[in-house]
Amino acid sequence: MLLRIVTEVVSQQANARRYDIRVPKTAEVVAKHVRDRIVRGELQDGDALPSENVLMTQFGISRPTLREAFRILEAEALVTVRRGARGGARVHPPSPEVASRYAALVLQHRGATLGDLNQARVLLEAPLAGALATLPDRDAIADKLAVLLAEAEAKVDDPEAMVEAHFEFHRQVVASVGNPVVTLLLDVVEGVYEGSGRSYLQLRDRGEAERNRRRALEAHARLLDLVRAGDADGAVTLWHAHLAEVGKLVTDVEADEATVLDVLHS
Numbered sequence: 001m002l003l004r005i006v007t008e009v010v011s012q013q014a015n016a017r018r019y020d021i022r023v024p025k026t027a028e029v030v031a032k033h034v035r036d037r038i039v040r041g042e043l044q045d046g047d048a049l050p051s052e053n054v055l056m057t058q059f060g061i062s063r064p065t066l067r068e069a070f071r072i073l074e075a076e077a078l079v080t081v082r083r084g085a086r087g088g089a090r091v092h093p094p095s096p097e098v099a100s101r102y103a104a105l106v107l108q109h110r111g112a113t114l115g116d117l118n119q120a121r122v123l124l125e126a127p128l129a130g131a132l133a134t135l136p137d138r139d140a141i142a143d144k145l146a147v148l149l150a151e152a153e154a155k156v157d158d159p160e161a162m163v164e165a166h167f168e169f170h171r172q173v174v175a176s177v178g179n180p181v182v183t184l185l186l187d188v189v190e191g192v193y194e195g196s197g198r199s200y201l202q203l204r205d206r207g208e209a210e211r212n213r214r215r216a217l218e219a220h221a222r223l224l225d226l227v228r229a230g231d232a233d234g235a236v237t238l239w240h241a242h243l244a245e246v247g248k249l250v251t252d253v254e255a256d257e258a259t260v261l262d263v264l265h266s
Helices: 002-019 026-039 052-059 063-075 096-109 114-132 138-154 159-175 180-203 206-229 232-254
Strands: 079-082 088-091
Touching (some): 052 063, 063 079, 114 159, 138 159, 138 206, 159 180
Antiparallel strands (some): 079 088
16 A cells, blocks of 8 residues: 555656646655654554665665655654664654754744743643632542642752652643643743753752742642632632742843843753
8 A cells, every 4th residue: 555655656746747736755755654653653652663674665665765754754853763783763752842942942043032931831821720720620630739749849958859840740730631732832831941940950049949949839739729629710829929930030040031042052
């Protein structure tokens, strides 16, 4: 079947030249086939694709065409290719981290500032804290978040571990709402934002940073109380203030809210 598809594409390319119509190259068709299988979950993270010789036979294509298809997939971070006797192509599913890196470049190119990033985070995430308080399974959600809170409290004296625990708590607040579109948007924002959070930990006075970490934990604990109580308005108000406070701490270190994002040197 794949050979038939590729043969049809070659025929279409020949016909399209008569009318100056752009038809996908064979390598693009092969890349699309592999991409589709990754996105549909037919290929899992770390799966090895067949050898080049096997793939060339399956698709009925040359080695240069296959390697061009691999380059397309590598550029999309969907495969990694190692050369040599023990080499080959391994699969990676679409990743929010990849989206974050590219989004950060776009934001820097457009002159986005730390203040813009802080505002976006507040506008997107604060309402989700209120949404948690309206869910029928809010007690179960609060119980799961309480486990993360306990883990964070145990790491309060370890700045690096604590910041990861802090971001994980926020990620789970977002994910618990159950909207994959909003979750991805905030994954991208968090990915850009996290670098600034780590800078804060590195540059702040140790004593002041520890006090602020404890204040963050108190806000997290208060959120759980509000979620369990079904107080959506209170949860939004609390989370809005918490996110704004964290944003101010970060921008105080980085310079100010008018500082343009600089991901090239992070």
